[in-house]
Amino acid sequence: MSETTALTRQAQKERTRQAILDAALELSGTVGFAQVSLRQVTREAGVVPTAFYRHFSSMDDVGLALVGQSFETLRAMIRDAQRDPDTFADIIDASAEILVRVVKQNKAHFGFVARERTSGSPLVREAIQRELELFISELAVMLARLPNIDSWSGEDVKMASGLFVRNMVYRAEQVIGIPDGRTDLEEDIKRKARREMRLIVLGFRDWKS
Structure with a gap:
């Protein structure tokens, strides 16, 4: 794997992680964080649940x-x-x-x-x-x-x-x-x-x- 490819993948991982955080933050503003589900977050972020678990437990x-x-x-x-x-x-x-x-x-x-x-x-x-x-x-x-x-x-x-x-x-x-x-x-x-x-x-x- 080239250095450029590795950096591109890392940048994509960071974008996905931030998209999940942004989605959770936005949803929590409406109903409170405790009421936000993983399914809601992944749908809002446009990622699948398996992508979620690559970043958060x-x-x-x-x-x-x-x-x-x-x-x-x-x-x-x-x-x-x-x-x-x-x-x-x-x-x-x-x-x-x-x-x-x-x-x-x-x-x-x-x-x-x-x-x-x-x-x-x-x-x-x-x-x-x-x-x-x-x-x-x-x-x-x-x-x-x-x-x-x-x-x-x-x-x-x-x-x-x-x-x-x-x-x-x-x-x-x-x-x-x-x-x-x-x-x-x-x-x-x-x-x-x-x-x-x-x-x-x-x-x-x-x-x-």
């Missing part, structure tokens, strides 16, 4: 892969923020802007997490909770560079990170429900998110680990 396996994709979007958001010097110049305004923009661009994945973290299958729910805890830890590394926090204990920095993440999740769920074109509602969410984050940050100066 079960629908739970698909759910875990969707959790991974969804949180990679969050991690990309943090990486982008770290590369932008304006984020640290005014972390509150920047965070509100980034949150709304990224959620709008990835509504399907954020919607999946919002639905499944409370009502999904136990395996998917647990995976989402683990990813949220990991995301809190990753954000804490970024926050530890901020003034007033750099002398805190690691536990307290993680606590502050958790406050931000819980606020972010709540506001992200609101962004998901905004109809297209309602920039007034987007601005209202940004305003509220900024006020809430500012309230959190005001406590940083007086907190002692």
